[in-house]
Amino acid sequence: MNVTSKFDIIVVGAGPAGCASAYLLAKAGFKVLVLERGRGAGSKELWGGKAYAQPLREVWPELDKEAPIHRWVSKERFSLVWGERALTIEYKLGRKVAFTTYLTELVNWMARKAENAGAIIVDEVRVDEIVVKEGRVLGVKSGGDTVYADAVIDAEGVNRLLLEKLGLVEKLNPDHIALGVKEVLSLNPNLIEERFMLGKDEGLAWFVTGDVTLGLPGGGFIYTMRDSISIGLVLPIGPAAKAAEAGLLKEHVSSLVEAFRLHPYFRNLWREADVIEYGGRMTIEAGLKLMPRKLYMNGLLVVGDAAGFLVNTGYTIRGVDTAVTSGKLAAEALIEAFNNGGPTEENLKSYEEKVKKSYIYRELKNHSSIGDVMSDPFFFQKLPQVAIRAASKLFEADYEEPKLIRSFLDAAREEDVSSLKIIYKLGRVVGKL
Amino acid sequence: MSSQASRLKVIKLGELLQRSIWDVDEERHIEVLKQEGLRVKALILLCPMGCYSLAGDKLIMSYEGCVECGTCRVLSGSDQIRWEYPKSGRGIQYRYM
Amino acid sequence: MRIAVGIKWVPNTQAVRFDPETGTLIRKGIPSIVNPHDLPAIEMALRLRDAVGGEVIAFTMAPPPAVKGLELALGMGVDRAILITDRVFAGADTLATSYVLANAISKVEREYGKVDLVVFGQETIDSSTAHIPGQVASWLDWPYVYYVKDIQVLGDGRIRVVRELEDYIEEYEIELPAVLGIAVRALKPRPVSLYNKLRAKLNKDTIVVWGNSELKLDPRCVGLKGSPTIVAKTIDMPEVPRKKEVYKPRDPRDAARWIVSKIVEDEKLRELLVKKLWGG
Structure with a gap:
């Protein structure tokens, strides 16, 4: 086979979305080329730690048996921390809904599935340009080399260098995007299970809010892996940058993550653990606002993070399952298009229709107003302080314990916030969560 | 054998960077083109790997520890920072993320 | 011109950390890379081929995962690659390794034709012995020049080789075939290209694997058995925590004084030095 030979489909990026597309298309008999800039698929991946299984099973029914799953999430925890005090809620799940793993491993597995299905994966190659002529996508260019295909799937991820060049999207707005900074702490599995009260193969997902972000919008996460714990913070970039410029944020973000690791409320869970890796990535905060003007054009489909398909509910971030689902929908739309005469603009329209009918779009719409919560400092400063103060009145009473409502009203007064404002804001936020 | 001793001590950023792995390219993939108008304080504090620092008044970008996250790109104009991914699979090599 | 370039698949030593509690190096989970000092050698071979024609063959003796390293070399433009791998080759010191590599070169000549030049990186980042190129030259009985910065092909079966040393530059004219050690950072390696990478991926026969059933070497001369090197003792040097201090005086002489004091x-010597250099 000559290198200048044409492919049916070129997928840019061997991430969850790209691999799902490539796998399904290769399985359907198409000649698929996947171009990945990293060394081996997965080497550029970073996430929180948890994936929802069912959307992945729809692409890979063998997921539970074959995928590199570390632990099935059996407990979800939420904590509000302020100063020395903390308030925690825990839910014990009744079935296997989500699992924890390293995304580096999971994506590597997905890429192997695609390769075994017949896709050709070429790594260490950076795509510099999507080649367009007279409104039609012809292929991709890397350095001086151009490879042609009938259709290109853009799965380039959150940094949309190619789509920006094409003019399909604007430059990212700091208010629509967050920075995730993460540490991986290696810990003996027995200690993990003991300390988090987990059975073997059971995992915990933990969302933390309060002053771990120094009152900045955002929150912390903790996930138990097989023999490590992933912890980190997610900070919307817009407000964090403003805080840095106003002198409200004085430390480097890594110090915030270190303070989280060493926080008195959490630190004994992993006191012997060594930090084995440290890193960061950007994550989408307001998915709908990041959606390209069009998800398709003549010979092109956009999937995954590049399309803004990440759902942020305020307490969970779902990016991998939505990416995989969009990859699947793109593959289905392409197969139909090829059966109907080719991947023309008209024939690829069905992709956008499929997306709009899918849970991805419904979820994005459903949680679209979370941005208003995320950008309101009230929810990250005053509200947690009032809540913690109210709890302290209930649980730290030497003699007389106030009624629940009294503790709340007193706490609000002492924090100098009107109770009505709190009720109003909470009423609004409850509708948005 | 990992020891049971407590590791509850602050790890400075320079040491945290030692925990991750790069295959650093000789060629820089990110470059400050124009410092005027750059959000210097935000870049210094928010680049998770601390790639941005001041030498006197001059903003220095050390691309060697970059994880290609794009935060600095989002905070800057394309005339202020040239931002590309490294070539040949170089740059950050995540293992446990 | 047929040029063979030897590469080594080494742990990314930048990432190897010292565990002060156990006194050992933490190598777990460290991905391997092509020895960075081999990249200028690959670049040198490619430039020679591009200038005078012929082919470049990359070869390595390593366990199978090293195929990733050969793929990088192919991605840079190497024409074919040979993975020399066999359990009996494991545990080799430089002597046993160079013996296998030299015999592999002979097999390359039998399979593909006369080899004109064998190039290596000057040394590896994981062992830094710089033994291999010289030893391979000895086994083959070919001339060997190291610290090579530049090569010109003279056309009459000879090459002019420029070697750069600390204080002077030497030029040699040597007859081919020869073995060369390419100086560290002699050339900037080219990036991996899409076409080269794709060509390697689509043509499965660009990478061949040779074990001892192909090389047919005496098992007593290879691997651990063929390795006379004895590691008598290793001492791990404890990591010294680095301290940073910043001193910003107006007068550079104050800065000099401060550095000397560090x-x-x-104290007497210090005073004397400061006085001598900066007049007090």
Whole structure:
């Protein structure tokens, strides 16, 4: 086979979305080329730690048996921390809904599935340009080399260098995007299970809010892996940058993550653990606002993070399952298009229709107003302080314990916030969560 | 054998960077083109790997520890920072993320 | 011209950390890379081929995962690659390794034709012995020049080789075939290209694997058995925590004085030095 030979489909990026597309298309008999800039698929991946299984099973029914799953999430925890005090809620799940793993491993597995299905994966190659002529996508260019295909799937991820060049999207707005900074702490599995009260193969997902972000919008996460714990913070970039410029944020973000690791409320869970890796990535905060003007054009489909398909509910971030689902929908739309005469603009329209009918779009719409919560400092400063103060009145009473409502009203007064404002804001936020 | 001793001590950023792995390219993939108008304080504090620092008044970008996250790109104009991914699979090599 | 370039698949030593509690190096989970000092050698071979024609063959003796390293070389433009791998080759010191590599070169000549030049990186980042190129030259009985910065093909079966040493530059004219050690950072390696990478991926026969059933070497001369090197003792040097201090005086002479005070412990000597250099 000559290198200048044409492919049916070129997928840019061997991430969850790209691999799902490539796998399904290769399985359907198409000649698929996947171009990945990293060394081996997965080497550029970073996430929180948890994936929802069912959307992945729809692409890979063998997921539970074959995928590199570390632990099935059996407990979800939420904590509000302020100063020395903390308030925690825990839910014990009744079935296997989500699992924890390293995304580096999971994506590597997905890429192997695609390769075994017949896709050709070429790594260490950076795509510099999507080649367009007279409104039609012809292929991709890397350095001086151009490879042609009938259709290109853009799965380039959150940094949309190619789509920006094409003019399909604007430059990212700091208010629509967050920075995730993460540490991986290696810990003996027995200690993990003991300390988090987990059975073997059971995992915990933990969302933390309060002053771990120094009152900045955002929150912390903790996930138990097989023999490590992933912890980190997610900070919307817009407000964090403003805080840095106003002198409200004085430390480097890594110090915030270190303070989280060493926080008195959490630190004994992993006191012997060594930090084995440290890193960061950007994550989408307001998915709908990041959606390209069009998800398709003549010979092109956009999937995954590049399309803004990440759902942020305020307490969970779902990016991998939505990416995989969009990859699947793109593959289905392409197969139909090829059966109907080719991947023309008209024939690829069905992709956008499929997306709009899918849970991805419904979820994005459903949680679209979370941005208003995320950008309101009230929810990250005053509200947690009032809540913690109210709890302290209930649980730290030497003699007389106030009624629940009294503790709340007193706490609000002492924090100098009107109770009505709190009720109003909470009423609004409850509708948005 | 990992020891049971407590590791509850602050790890400075320079040491945290030692925990991750790069295959650093000789060629820089990110470059400050124009410092005027750059959000210097935000870049210094928010680049998770601390790639941005001041030498006197001059903003220095050390691309060697970059994880290609794009935060600095989002905070800057394309005339202020040239931002590309490294070539040949170089740059950050995540293992446990 | 047929040029063979030897590469080594090494742990990314930048990432190897010292565990002060156990006194050992933490190598777990460290991905391997092509020895960075081999990249200028690959680049040198490619430039020679591009200038005078012929082919470049990359070869390595390593366990199978090293195929990733050969793929990088192919991605840079190497024409074919040979993975020399066999359990009996494991545990080799430089002597046993160079013996296998030299015999592999002979097999390359039998399979593909006469080899004109064998190039290596000057040394590896994981062992830094710089033994291999010289030893391979000895086994083959070919001339060997190292610290090579530049090569010109003279056309009459000879090459002119420029070697750069600390204080002077030497030029040699040597007859081919020869073995060369390419100086560290002699050339900037080219990036991996899409076409080269794709060509390697689509043509499965660009990478061949040779074990001892192909090389047919005496098992007593290879691997651990063929390795006379004895590691008598290893001492791990504890990591010294680095301290950073910043001193920003107006007068550079104050800065000089400050630096001297940091590195010269003896007070009298220090005073003398400061006085001599900056007049007090």
